[in-house]
Amino acid sequence: MSxxxxxxxxxxxxxxxxxxxxxxxxxxVGNWPGVTVEQHHxxxxxxxxxxxxxxxxxxxxxxxxxxxxxxxxxxxxCEYVAVxxxxxxxxxxxxxxxxxxxxxxxxxxxxxxxxxxxxxCMDLAQSAGxxxxxxxxxxxxxxxxxxxxxxxxxxxxxxxSALRGEIEPNKFALQHPAKILPAEITEDVQIAQFRxxxxxxxxxxxxxxxxxxxxxxxxxxxxxxxKIFGPAVFLGVMYLMFTLAINxxxxxxxxxxxFSEQVFVGGLQSMLSAIGAAPWLxxxxxxxxxxxxxxxxxxxxxxxxxxxxLGILETTGYMTRAAFIVDRLMRYLxxxxxxxxxxxxxxxxNVPAVMGARxxxxxxxxxxxxxxxxxxxxxxxxxxxxxxxxxxFPVGGQNVIFSLYLIGIAVAMLTALAxxxxxxxxxxxxxxxxxxxxxxxxxxxLLRQAWTRLKSFxxxxxxxxxxxxxxxxGVGNDILANIGQFLTPMFAPIGISAQNWPATVGLVTxxxxxxxxxxxxxxFYASDAAMVQSFGGTIPAYAYLLFTLLYFPCVSVVAVISxxxxxxxxxxxxxxxxxxxxxxxxxxxxxxxxNSWAWILGLSTVLLGFFIAARWxxxxxxxxxxxxxxxxxxxxxx
Amino acid sequence: xxxxSDLKLHEKxxxxxxxxSGAADRQKLFACGLIPGAEIxxxxxxxxxxxxxxxxxGDILLSIRKTEANYVKVNRINR
Numbered sequence: 001m002s003x004x005x006x007x008x009x010x011x012x013x014x015x016x017x018x019x020x021x022x023x024x025x026x027x028x029v030g031n032w033p034g035v036t037v038e039q040h041h042x043x044x045x046x047x048x049x050x051x052x053x054x055x056x057x058x059x060x061x062x063x064x065x066x067x068x069x070x071x072x073x074x075x076x077x078c079e080y081v082a083v084x085x086x087x088x089x090x091x092x093x094x095x096x097x098x099x100x101x102x103x104x105x106x107x108x109x110x111x112x113x114x115x116x117x118x119x120x121c122m123d124l125a126q127s128a129g130x131x132x133x134x135x136x137x138x139x140x141x142x143x144x145x146x147x148x149x150x151x152x153x154x155x156x157x158x159x160x161s162a163l164r165g166e167i168e169p170n171k172f173a174l175q176h177p178a179k180i181l182p183a184e185i186t187e188d189v190q191i192a193q194f195r196x197x198x199x200x201x202x203x204x205x206x207x208x209x210x211x212x213x214x215x216x217x218x219x220x221x222x223x224x225x226x227k228i229f230g231p232a233v234f235l236g237v238m239y240l241m242f243t244l245a246i247n248x249x250x251x252x253x254x255x256x257x258x259f260s261e262q263v264f265v266g267g268l269q270s271m272l273s274a275i276g277a278a279p280w281l282x283x284x285x286x287x288x289x290x291x292x293x294x295x296x297x298x299x300x301x302x303x304x305x306x307x308x309x310l311g312i313l314e315t316t317g318y319m320t321r322a323a324f325i326v327d328r329l330m331r332y333l334x335x336x337x338x339x340x341x342x343x344x345x346x347x348x349x350n351v352p353a354v355m356g357a358r359x360x361x362x363x364x365x366x367x368x369x370x371x372x373x374x375x376x377x378x379x380x381x382x383x384x385x386x387x388x389x390x391x392x393f394p395v396g397g398q399n400v401i402f403s404l405y406l407i408g409i410a411v412a413m414l415t416a417l418a419x420x421x422x423x424x425x426x427x428x429x430x431x432x433x434x435x436x437x438x439x440x441x442x443x444x445x446l447l448r449q450a451w452t453r454l455k456s457f458x459x460x461x462x463x464x465x466x467x468x469x470x471x472x473x474g475v476g477n478d479i480l481a482n483i484g485q486f487l488t489p490m491f492a493p494i495g496i497s498a499q500n501w502p503a504t505v506g507l508v509t510x511x512x513x514x515x516x517x518x519x520x521x522x523x524f525y526a527s528d529a530a531m532v533q534s535f536g537g538t539i540p541a542y543a544y545l546l547f548t549l550l551y552f553p554c555v556s557v558v559a560v561i562s563x564x565x566x567x568x569x570x571x572x573x574x575x576x577x578x579x580x581x582x583x584x585x586x587x588x589x590x591x592x593x594x595n596s597w598a599w600i601l602g603l604s605t606v607l608l609g610f611f612i613a614a615r616w617x618x619x620x621x622x623x624x625x626x627x628x629x630x631x632x633x634x635x636x637x638x
Numbered sequence: 639x640x641x642x643s644d645l646k647l648h649e650k651x652x653x654x655x656x657x658x659s660g661a662a663d664r665q666k667l668f669a670c671g672l673i674p675g676a677e678i679x680x681x682x683x684x685x686x687x688x689x690x691x692x693x694x695x696g697d698i699l700l701s702i703r704k705t706e707a708n709y710v711k712v713n714r715i716n717r
Binding site for chain 1: 656660661662663664665666667668669670671673674675676681682683684685686687688689691694695696697698699700701702703706
């Protein structure tokens with residue numbers, strides 16, 4: 001029988017880094033609390049016994065007491081611990097913050113489950129001037145203690161050997177004080193004080209702290225959280241991220257496009273005709289398979305640099321600072337600053353961002369955040385912008401793209417404003433957020449993580465795009481073309497002319513995933529020049545980009561919204577985003593081309609009506625839900 | 639009695655009472671070391687006046703909103 005081990009610890013102590021280190025997996029890591037919001041399973045084979053060891057990575061938590069007002073990610077861990085008593089708990093501690101992390105260790109020991117303590121981040125503890133006697137700590141706690149640095153792999157072999165033997169549950173039970181309480185002190189405070197005293201005693205025996213000069217984190221925070229510099233740094237960081245991603249990526253994109261077009265389309269074609277392949281086969285392979293690969297390669301550099309930039313943001317610890325800066329603004333929208341961090345992650349992909357809502361405490365906040373998330377412009381949309389900018393906006397392209405990101409954010413804020421008073425009362429839940437120390441990102445980890453994201457995106461996008469190219473160019477495009485021509489008149493107000501029906505086809509295929517838009521357009525238009533001519537200028541192109549930015553969240557996002565909230569909210573998100581996309585893109589086109597006042601006034605009125613109608617629908621539905629059930633509207637997660 | 643929100647930048651205080659009502663929030667505060675008797679410092683205040691960054695024993699930095707800091711009663715420590 002293989003052994004099972006569960007990783008447990010406070011948020012952001014390095015559980016997933018250790019999990020990746022032990023199992024060789026590539027689960028997402030970052031330097032902010034709440035990166036992991038679901039269980040991950042993995043395995044490693046013990047090098048000596050050849051036995052498989054099953055590892056479960058649990059979301060971080062502070063307490064094992066299951067309460068209804070708890071964030072959903074912590075609830076997952078609580079519920080897991082409640083039912084899994086016969087499993088070894090690998091309790092990961094941040095060695096630089098033992099005072100906090102031992103609190104959970106005591107709770108585990110009180111349960112009487114087998115525990116192995118891992119002192120992670122020994123390097124950080126050392127640079128903070130803390131020295132820890134691991135053997136003494138093991139004696140005090142009555143369980144094995146293994147110091148490691150999960151980031152570099154130091155101590156992993158020792159950890160594996162510690163896990164090899166039978167782990168006995170802790171031998172001494174912690175004595176809680178008798179329940180005679182003064183009126184002033186509630187029971188939970190008394191228990192907390194008791195645990196705190198135990199920790200204080202343990203730390204006095206097992207650790208010593210040298211005073212080190214002012215910490216790096218303090219210096220950085222002095223600037224980054226400064227009253228004036230803070231917001232400037234925040235805006236600068238955001239702008240820099242996009243400029244870097246788009247310019248560096250864009251430079252490589254040009255080169256990549258020329259190369260891949262020549263090799264995979266032209267090269268393949270001439271090679272196939274040289275060996276005498278039938279014209280239909282040669283066409284299927286070069287215009288279908290070859291072109292699909294070529295398009296996918298074209299936007300790879302932009303996405304790669306975007307993923308690296310996001311990775312830097314996530315691993316340094318700046319994310320929680322950004323949340324601190326914008327917290328006030330977020331409160332105005334009915335959210336806590338905590339919601340901000342997963343939303344930035346949404347610039348990579350909206351799916352983990354929607355799941356990130358689990359870190360929030362109230363259902364109301366989760367609904368608001370999940371409804372906002374699809375407007376965070378994800379990397380699939382960046383792929384579209386990259387192609388369009390190269391064709392339509394050779395100068396100042398990064399500003400065009402930046403403006404689209406900003407509009408996405410603005411529409412997300414509009415969504416929150418529309419809903420904040422209609423999705424239940426403001427609940428008493430605190431926007432407490434821990435701010436971790438800054439860490440230097442490790443280049444290897446950064447690249448590996450970016451590569452993992454890029455690989456999974458390219459794989460998914462590649463199959464879809466190649467498939468589309470094969471269908472459109474190889475097999476025949478009659479059905480899609482008919483659909484496109486049939487629907488195009490509907491999109492006349494946003495500037496898609498009758499001859500530009502492939503753009504409509506792109507919107508249809510883009511329902512599956514937004515990167516399909518690029519694949520479709522490229523398959524129909526043999527060259528950028530043909531596309532530019534058919535669109536008829538930069539205004540219709542920008543209106544089209546606006547529409548693709550805002551409309552229908554892709555199928556995966558709709559599915560995950562449906563899972564995290566319910567089907568009705570997923571439906572609302574689809575109607576709301578598509579409606580806004582149409583109205584905003586049309587309004588932009590009409591204003592920019594200045595067709596007539598009637599159009600502009602008409603569209604503005606409809607937009608206002610849409611806004612009011614959405615509020616009304618949500619209010620009715622919430623009232624109905626409130627009438628029907630008296631139990632709190634908490635989603636249980638298994 | 640003073641609240642955590644009454645403290646000024648860089649002021650130090652001892653926690654007297656935690657009147658936060660949510661059970662999960664209380665547990666989180668306790669885990670981070672914010673319990674009666676603990677010392678805390680107002681480390682920074684966000685540019686828009688809220689939230690506060692507080693430092694707890696053992697170098698824990700926590701971001702807390704002013705409205706919520708109201709529920710933490712403290713006793714200012716004069717230096």
